[in-house]
Amino acid sequence: MALLVPNIGELESLRYLVANNNHVPTLGDQSPRNLVLKLFTSNTTPAESDVPSSTAYYEPYGVGNTNSYGYAPTTGYPYCVNNRTDQAYTQQTGILLNGSRWTINQVGSGTTATYPEQTFTFSGAAGDVYGYYVTRANNMPTNVQGVVHGASVGVGTTVTLGNNSDPVIGVIGNSYITIDPNQSVDNITLGMHVGGNSGIAADTKVIGVDRALKVVYLDKPLVDNIQLETDPDVTFSFGRVTITNHGLVAGDIIYIAAGAANTTLASGTYTVFKVENNDQFTTTPAMNPIENNNAGVGTATLYSSIMYAERFTNGPYTIQNNGDQIKITLNVALD
Numbered sequence: 001m002a003l004l005v006p007n008i009g010e011l012e013s014l015r016y017l018v019a020n021n022n023h024v025p026t027l028g029d030q031s032p033r034n035l036v037l038k039l040f041t042s043n044t045t046p047a048e049s050d051v052p053s054s055t056a057y058y059e060p061y062g063v064g065n066t067n068s069y070g071y072a073p074t075t076g077y078p079y080c081v082n083n084r085t086d087q088a089y090t091q092q093t094g095i096l097l098n099g100s101r102w103t104i105n106q107v108g109s110g111t112t113a114t115y116p117e118q119t120f121t122f123s124g125a126a127g128d129v130y131g132y133y134v135t136r137a138n139n140m141p142t143n144v145q146g147v148v149h150g151a152s153v154g155v156g157t158t159v160t161l162g163n164n165s166d167p168v169i170g171v172i173g174n175s176y177i178t179i180d181p182n183q184s185v186d187n188i189t190l191g192m193h194v195g196g197n198s199g200i201a202a203d204t205k206v207i208g209v210d211r212a213l214k215v216v217y218l219d220k221p222l223v224d225n226i227q228l229e230t231d232p233d234v235t236f237s238f239g240r241v242t243i244t245n246h247g248l249v250a251g252d253i254i255y256i257a258a259g260a261a262n263t264t265l266a267s268g269t270y271t272v273f274k275v276e277n278n279d280q281f282t283t284t285p286a287m288n289p290i291e292n293n294n295a296g297v298g299t300a301t302l303y304s305s306i307m308y309a310e311r312f313t314n315g316p317y318t319i320q321n322n323g324d325q326i327k328i329t330l331n332v333a334l335d
Contacts, residue, residue, distance in 0.1 A: 010111035010334040011104065017307075018113045018332060019099030033136045033251065035307065036080060037118055038094040039129050039326065041065050045311050046131070051267070052255050052303035054148050057133060059093055060126040060319065061142070069146030075319065076123030080137070091141040091247050092304070095120070097134075097330075110335040120326045128316035132328055133309035138252035140302060144243055149259045149299035156240030156282055159187045160196065160233055167232030170199055175221045177234060179214040188216060188236055189273050191285030196235030199224035205288060206236070239265065239287030241300065242280050248272045255306070256287070259299030269305045308332060 005013065015021050019034045041060040050056065054067050060077050062068035073079075073093060080089040080096040089096055095118050104113045144150060162168030166180035179185055194204040194216075201220040208217035226234065241256070248254070252272040258265040270283035317326055 005334070007106055007109065007111060011106060014104055014111050014113050014332065014334050018097075018102045018104075018115075020102045020104060020113065021099075033138075033253070034099050035097045035134045036089070036092060036094040036137050036304070037097055037132060037134055037328065037330065038304070039077070039120060039132050040309075041127055041129050042067075043128075043130055043316075044309075046133075046309040050306065050309065051257070052146070052306055053257065054146070054301070057306060057309070058146065060122075060129055061093075063125045063127055065127040067146070070143055070150075072142055074124065075126035076121065076322075077126065078120065087137075087139065087249060089137050089139050091139045092137065092145075093142060094135075096137060110333055112331055112333040115330040117327055117329045120328075122319045122324045123322050125321070126319035126324075128318050129312075129326060130316045131309065131311035134307045134330070135304035136253040136307065138254060138304060139247045139249070140252070140254065140304065141245065141247045144246055144302060146301065146303055148301050151241050151243035151246075151256075151300045151302055153239050153241055153258075153265050153287055153298060153300050156238045158196075158238075159192075159236045161185070161188075161236070162226075162233035164228065164232060167228040168197075168226055168234045170222045170226035172199070172222050172225050175219070176215050176217045177222070177226060179216060181214060183214070185209055185211055185214050185216065187274075189238075189284040189286055191288055192236040192238045193286075193288050194218060194234060194236055196233065197226055197231050199226040199231070200234065206286075238282055240276070240280055240282050241287070241302075243302065244279050246279065246281060246302070248275060248281055250275055253305050255303040256283070257301040257303065259301065265298065265300060 040057045044056045058067040061073040080092045082088050082090045102113045161183050166182040170177040192206045199222045201223050204220045207219045258267045273282045273284040275281045
């Protein structure tokens with residue numbers, strides 16, 4: 001049967017979705033990232049299966065309703081104003097929304113979050129603007145976002161846990177392994193490929209990590225015991241994205257589209273797990289570049305992920321002159 005979300009559940013869910021969670025000083029800031037409001041100049045009608053691409057949801061960087069990702073906007077389409085102290089978003093385009101400015105109300109059986117009117121002011125022609133969408137804030141620069149095949153994905157380094165002093169323990173038939181208390185699981189995340197031990201079935205992946213109990217859950221049952229007397233270690237492997245000056249930090253949420261040559265990467269929404277340097281990062285869930293024990297590599301395209309989208313009901317609005325504006329009042333509803 002379908003899950004019922006009561007009005008109070010809608011209220012809390014909407015607070016989280018728009019980053020309006022109440023701050024608890026002793027716990028630190030537990031809210032998700034703030035949102036960024038963006039416009040799209042592609043002739044797109046939002047649908048459930050939509051994803052950002054070279055033909056949909058591209059922003060008005062240039063004239064003539066063309067995809068101009070990879071270059072700085074020439075239309076006056078804005079970069080985010082740096083009004084945050086926890087992270088600078090000034091390489092990202094659009095209007096950064098402040099989670100504390102959402103007003104959330106319950107009317108009847110519905111719950112609605114409303115944000116004050118926002119204005120996009122252009123300095124030159126941008127063609128037809130068909131609608132807007134909202135993403136989680138990140139600082140991916142314009143010469144990275146949306147550049148087709150701009151990133152490469154390959155096999156990252158491996159993480160090995162367990163040894164003769166601090167063994168990994170697993171029982172045949174169980175779909176989990178227990179990591180020794182002296183070993184850290186901070187480098188383990190969902191989607192990692194698991195191997196390096198005869199007790200692990202081929203092409204096993206991590207589906208859960210209990211960091212308090214140091215239990216790693218697997219998508220396949222163990223085919224043999226894992227113990228000190230036989231082989232006490234297990235290897236975790238994962239994919240790594242490489243692109244020059246990606247600008248991302250741990251916790252950023254992005255959409256990664258697999259290139260045609262990438263035989264193992266699933267296109268989807270990923271969270272940046274670890275930033276290894278200015279040019280490389282890993283994700284959660286991990287991008288798994290190994291299938292059937294074969295390594296696969298290829299290209300990928302990075303986008304801001306779409307959370308909400310709406311096509312203007314009386315649009316498109318044609319931007320022709322310096323000073324032309326588009327004004328938007330956001331309303332997000334749960335019912």
